[in-house]
Amino acid sequence: MKEKLKVGYVGLGGRGHGQMSLSLDMKDIEVVAVCDVYPDRVQRALNTIAKKRPEIVAKGYADYRELVKDPELDCVVVTSSWQTHARIAEAAMRAGKPTAIEVGGASSLEECWRLVRAYEETGSPCMMLENCCYGETEMALYDMVDKGQFGELVHMQGAYAHDLRDEITHGLINRHYRFRNFQHRNGELYPTHALGPLAKMLRINRGNRFLTLVSMASKSRGLNTYIKDKFGEDHEYAKINWCEGDIVTTLIKCANGETITLQHDDSLPRAYSRELRVQGDRGIYEEDGDRYIIDGKSEIKGWDYEWFKFSEDLPQNDHPLWKWFKEKGVEGGHGGMDYLVQRAFYESIMKGVEPPIDVYDTAAWMCITCLSEQSVSMGSMPVPIPDFTNGLWMQREEEPKTKYSLNKVHYDLFED
């Protein structure tokens, strides 16, 4: 049981710097090494550390292969671009470091398998920092699902629906990896914010697994229209042939017969939503509309049902971890989710237990991206999703039913 951790951060763009700053707010975490290919980012990070935690003597690196070898480090957090997550994480794991990676999709199945192999050969854990797994809504849903309020799960939906036209078209200026991904790829580029929590509810890799997917992409119009309106017809970006369809819809079939509809919707005008839906044989929850129905409790009015307001009933459905979090005082970005997911990673290392999102989860969630590209490119052919556990999903220990939680570590904390 460690009381403190020394952490290295690799990738210091907007997200990396933000996550590192949050870690610096934690008294038991010392960020002692930072790394980026851009020297200005490394310097900015060192300045932030010096300002927030003047007692820390931190090192700057340009090459992650050097950072991961640093014997001082207890763990590594990878917050780089999507297409570099896996190779950096693999290097850190093979250097013996427990490793966290930010969210993002895989470029190939091979890089997912490399993470799995690195874990199985070294024992170094690998956890995706999927913050939405720790959303208050999502965690309340874990408990409601576990209590059987929706009955047996049948169908789930989710999306990353976020108008990123402004962010994407500033891509080359702010060195944002989304630009090149939208320019060159066509598929479910960002699956995990919705899929992570849904996979946890469906107990994927713990008695269930993803079997197959199909994806279909619409034409691409949003970015070109936006660029022409904002920068004019003659702007260099207006001539780009963006490959990413504005709407990419993916259907996933699970071993236990459930289906998942997932949507990537980032280049059209719209309000933000993860569009979660949880549907069982005794009830339904919908994020859009902030509502749910429980069969037998909701009154039936002709063709319609009485919807309960989810947020109004949250006090009675709130997850114990979130009750604790609110009493303690919510902190960290994205409404507290960033804090919780970081703590889950750090505390699993301190206590020497497996992280609540493990390498099999990470691989299963990331692979959706490259598989959806394959399906789109083959005219929506179904594509098999690998079993990264090689059969162990059927026998992997289930989290205790009465304590259904992503994070037993935190649960213990709460109960102490």
Added chain:
Amino acid sequence: MKEKLKVGYVGLGGRGHGQMSLSLDMKDIEVVAVCDVYPDRVQRALNTIAKKRPEIVAKGYADYRELVKDPELDCVVVTSSWQTHARIAEAAMRAGKPTAIEVGGASSLEECWRLVRAYEETGSPCMMLENCCYGETEMALYDMVDKGQFGELVHMQGAYAHDLRDEITHGLINRHYRFRNFQHRNGELYPTHALGPLAKMLRINRGNRFLTLVSMASKSRGLNTYIKDKFGEDHEYAKINWCEGDIVTTLIKCANGETITLQHDDSLPRAYSRELRVQGDRGIYEEDGDRYIIDGKSEIKGWDYEWFKFSEDLPQNDHPLWKWFKEKGVEGGHGGMDYLVQRAFYESIMKGVEPPIDVYDTAAWMCITCLSEQSVSMGSMPVPIPDFTNGLWMQREEEPKTKYSLNKVHYDLFED
């Protein structure tokens, strides 16, 4: 130009009797022949006619092949079970009668082609009575789409989401065809309520067409759970192995690059919705939430947009046909849609013009059912959707842009 029509009705279950009764409320329509395989239904229909329109001398038939030959008839309306629509319609068309069929899906591509062949060989029109094409919301959307308020269309969604567990499990008692369809089939059984209006917005068969689809079905739990709860474990229905998955999701790709997500969701507890979504490069409409966003008009608040309330703005977006309808006084079932779709059929015959929903629309919408069954049964393989126009979709006359309407006939009526 005919002033009156003599009509024959085939299929007199709940829906057929209701549609016939509505026709009897129209002074220029005389239902002079009715047909059903169940004598009690024929007698009930004759009684209704005698009561509502005592001046009509109506005939009862047990065999539709006899009814369609009746020289007195100007047209035939087919309101039988799903799997008998096409064969009855074909017989009526080949007997020289303009024919309407109720909504429903096809059992095979062959029966769709038979309708097309019957039309092309005889000139007898065939119109699906897709009442939702005449919904006030849907018609307002036609105008908004035509005015470019959502920009270029990119993606559409729709569903038939309706808890029919009670209706289905009364199936054998009330001789309802849904029972056997849920028992034996697995696919998008009821596509047209959402797909019809979306196809009209996308100008399918008039400069656009459906290219391909994939379907995925969840497991089937809803009916068994419902039956066990309501009738007990030992009830004969509780032992049925229902083939229809509770949620069947279908993705359709169009020639002009748009995608459509369609869902069949009839055997789980939920509120009714057709879940329409219209998404273009300048705006979005969503039925659930009664809301829409217009780029440049909706204010952007951080990650979010100001949603406009669709129903509040309906006075300014209402379709001219609906303005006329409300001034005249809305009548007929399903909020007036049944009246409008019947009038569209009858008036197209009276005026000798093509019906606003023609045989190519009817075939393209119906075929989704059997094609989705094929895709589901082959593990979500993509399936090509036939071009029932044999290439004419590229050159078929577009309805006048300034008068975008399903129903030029009604438009004329309104303008007189």
